[in-house]
Amino acid sequence: MSELFIKDIRRVALENNDTKRFSKHLLREGRYSFSLPEGWDVESINNFNSDIDVNFNNNNNIYGNISIIDGDLESFCENITKEKDSTEIFDEGSYRWNVITLRDGQHINKYYLRKYSEGKILILKFSYYNNKEKDSIKTVFDSIAISFS
Structure with a gap:
């Protein structure tokens, strides 16, 4: 019963952000894939410092980036912020x-980071204006993060 309730809340949160369907995007000849809400734009960028580096946006007020880089997760997190209260843990499946x-005046930067493979980190960064934040946007970001494979 609780699983149905969670699915309903997730559906309402997605609809609250004008997100009804997701489109799957393939990178590097299908080696990587992720999903974005329909209507969002994606631009693949070749970067020699990372396995992938992809920018995307919702054509309105959310800009994002997905990259895989060499490094240590804990050190990278510490480089982003020294404040432990700005970090939360999100468990999804085996990840x-x-x-x-991070809030900086009018902007919010939200980083989703996890170990990707030995010595590599997967980073999803979402940037948007502080006055455009909805509590339910976290559901959209969570959905994008867990879709990466």
């Missing part, structure tokens, strides 16, 4: 995400 939220 544990470190979610860091």
Whole structure:
């Protein structure tokens, strides 16, 4: 019963953000994939410092980036923020995400980070204006993060 309730809340949160369906995107000849809400734009960028580096946006007020880089997760998290209270843990399936939220005046940067493979980190960064934040946007970001494979 609780699983049905959670699915209903998730559906309402997605609809609250004008998100009804997700589109799957393939990178590097299908080696990587992730899903974004329909209507969002994606631009693949080749970067020699990372396995992938992809920018995306919702054509309105949310801009994002997905990258895989060499490094240590704990050190990378500490470089982003020294404040432990800005970091939360998000467990989904077999993955544990470190979610860091940084507020800088009018902007919010939200980082989803997890170990990807030996010595590599998967980073999803979402940037948006402080006055455009909805509590339910976290559900959209969570959905994008867990779709990466």
